[in-house]
Amino acid sequence: MCLYANGQLQQVEATDFWREQGCRIAMTDENGELYIQKYPKYKDIPKYKFALGCLHSREWKDRMTGLARQACSFGADGILYDQLGMTRPLLCYGSGHGHPVPANGHESERPSFLREIRRETSRLNDSFALMTEGIHDSILDSISCFHGCETGCFQARLSWEEDFTKGADNWTRAFVHDADSRFKHDPGENTVFPELFRYAFPEISSTVRVPSPLVDRTMVNWTILYGLRHDIELRYADDRRYALDGIVPPPGEGYPRVSSPPDVTRMNNIDRKEAYAYLRAANAFQKRHSKFLCEGMFADVDGMELVAPPCVMAKRYRSAAGESCVIA
Numbered sequence: 001m002c003l004y005a006n007g008q009l010q011q012v013e014a015t016d017f018w019r020e021q022g023c024r025i026a027m028t029d030e031n032g033e034l035y036i037q038k039y040p041k042y043k044d045i046p047k048y049k050f051a052l053g054c055l056h057s058r059e060w061k062d063r064m065t066g067l068a069r070q071a072c073s074f075g076a077d078g079i080l081y082d083q084l085g086m087t088r089p090l091l092c093y094g095s096g097h098g099h100p101v102p103a104n105g106h107e108s109e110r111p112s113f114l115r116e117i118r119r120e121t122s123r124l125n126d127s128f129a130l131m132t133e134g135i136h137d138s139i140l141d142s143i144s145c146f147h148g149c150e151t152g153c154f155q156a157r158l159s160w161e162e163d164f165t166k167g168a169d170n171w172t173r174a175f176v177h178d179a180d181s182r183f184k185h186d187p188g189e190n191t192v193f194p195e196l197f198r199y200a201f202p203e204i205s206s207t208v209r210v211p212s213p214l215v216d217r218t219m220v221n222w223t224i225l226y227g228l229r230h231d232i233e234l235r236y237a238d239d240r241r242y243a244l245d246g247i248v249p250p251p252g253e254g255y256p257r258v259s260s261p262p263d264v265t266r267m268n269n270i271d272r273k274e275a276y277a278y279l280r281a282a283n284a285f286q287k288r289h290s291k292f293l294c295e296g297m298f299a300d301v302d303g304m305e306l307v308a309p310p311c312v313m314a315k316r317y318r319s320a321a322g323e324s325c326v327i328a
């Protein structure tokens, strides 16, 4: 179980932390304005408004390290800092943040910011995982596993399996991050090209992000085939009821206030216990063959030829010792 924290967002005027420290250490642009992000989580309230904590500031580092310590104390297996593997470099003109003015916080400070947290969690629990959303090569030394959130590792909806059976053209489109307009403008950008992604990053550890409290069998298999890790998200009260007590909201109900709910119809059509058991078994399988499937190098179809109907997929992996395996 990995707990969630945002690595940079602080809700404006909502907390004592904001009033006492956060407002002073918020990233500021050249006009003296705060960098603001807004997210609509619920339909019946205004969008939450967030400023960015400056990664250079001691207060933000202490706050984030404190959250990692808290997650360790709860017995979590790791903590996920949202956004830190995705945010582009931004100039901060704020003063009193511990950097020259201006400074490029995400470029210069992101790696050491996470390294500092990593040092603390290693001291407390050497196997504690540090994760972040997205993929960023400047933080490979501190991040245990990335929370896949780009083309190549994002399952937009649970009906992916149906698209898959219709053929490659459909299943690639099913991975479109259709909740987010940033990914909408170019059809080429919308399609998954996992071979290219994994061939470029053959040893990277990343989940396939599934914004839903369950993952179906085909998706589990797909994730293993591409040497990625599984994830499910428990974000809302209905997610929690589903995961803990097996309560599936009736069709048309559930998640009444949530802006981007999971696919409830699909959840109703999948046997929860079977899905969870399959995911557990799949994880055990990956662990048993971890020298290939977790720590090995993705080799796509180099050196092999697959002669099978289009619905059969196979990939090759190389271990550090030079052995090969093919998974179908």
Ligand SMILES: [Zn+2]
Binding pocket: 025, 026, 027, 028, 054, 055, 056, 092, 093, 094, 097, 099, 105
């Ligand atoms: Zn700053």
